[in-house]
Amino acid sequence: MPTTAEQITMLDTVAKQRTAEAAGAAPVYAPYVPNVGDKTAPRDLQEAADYYLTPRGQHPNAPNKMLISSLSYMVSFTGFDQVDKLTQPLMIVAGSKAGSLWHSHELDAKAASNSKELFIIDGATHMDLYDGEGSITAMTKIVAVLPAHRLRFQSA
Template identity: 40%
Template sequence: MQKESVRFENRAWEVAADLRLPDGFDPAKKYPAVICAHPISSCKEQTSGNIYAERLTELGYVTLAFDASHQGESGGEPRHLEDPATRVEDFRCAVDHLVTLDYVDEDRIGVVGICGGGGYAANAAMTDHRIKALGTVVAANYGRIMREGDLSPRAAVATLEAISKQRTAEARGTEPLITTYIPNSEEEREKAGVSDVDIVDAVEYYRTPRGQNPNSPNKLRFSGLAAAVGFDAFHLADVLLTQPLQVIVGDVPGAFGSYRDGWELFDRARSNRKDIFVVQGASHYDLYDQPKYTAQALDKLGTFFAENL
């Protein structure tokens, strides 16, 4: 397997990506390709690249795992921005890059997204039908997560009011508020009294040697979150999402809600060919890097892409 560091454009900046080529690669041949999208707060060196892209490349696919704009090694100002429209545009730009490569079969381009990357991947596939097959692993609808907040009826409005106040302060010269996605350490999580399985596992994955990476610094620009609150990753899936779809979830539910989001995506998708696979005993983060569970997900994805690309 060969791995190359590449760049492609999104508007006025470059998106950083790792392009993997399968063993025995022959530039004179045409290969199917899969874009691999990382979770919210993640980077290409974590699960999307080192687990899913690696295995799919071993199966014979050209893979492209990228850092979201404004994050990781990608360009884009301001930094640490989680903007749904830009995240979705990243996918279209990734397809733009792949179709310029002579060895990529433009009629066999697929996408797999993990966690929030799965929600964004579904949204991108609706309006870019150069994407011929869509796979999601513990897909999460980031807009829903932002709207629910503390699960109170007023959560979304309260969040927007706080964002508005911070944006006004920054417009008047206050330093940007850079907050975190999750607690920065086990100690911080325990002190906050948070014991939900998704938060516990998120801290273990992102803030310990298990998955920690400098390109995933757990930093989030708070004043830029208004668009996320109004975003629905699955809006119009019943009208526009027609490509073959493989949804993968674990059956251990947690605060991020990927189990119910996976079922919602499956139910709402217009796709004639769609399947949902529930990995028994797996939590959200088990499907990031735990071999017992990722092997099942990758076997299912391997079969799915073989049949649809």
């Protein structure tokens, strides 16, 4: 998560870009994940690039670019505004090495559900849960828990 100072810098950048666009300048785009092989990026972003920018997960409608002016939405977004109203059974699956693990802990702490479990897969990263070994462990756990909530897994 960006620091407050980094968020302010992003918002200043957005303000300048929006002012420029209002004066007729062209929109400016930036990649949302680094290039494949960029070792200067955090591990989670390197793995995201390996997924989203290669045949593993690449899609022609996802060209790895976003408007610079969209950064303000990222700064102001939180997925936790209403989780205190989340009362349904909840299983949160996360990797122990995921940079996003803190999100899972926060969701677990704030969700109102009386039936919740935080299932952490040892050694898994965030992207491992997409199509790596972690995804198999996650699905095995999820399918095993469904009957307890009167849900059934059916193959097509």
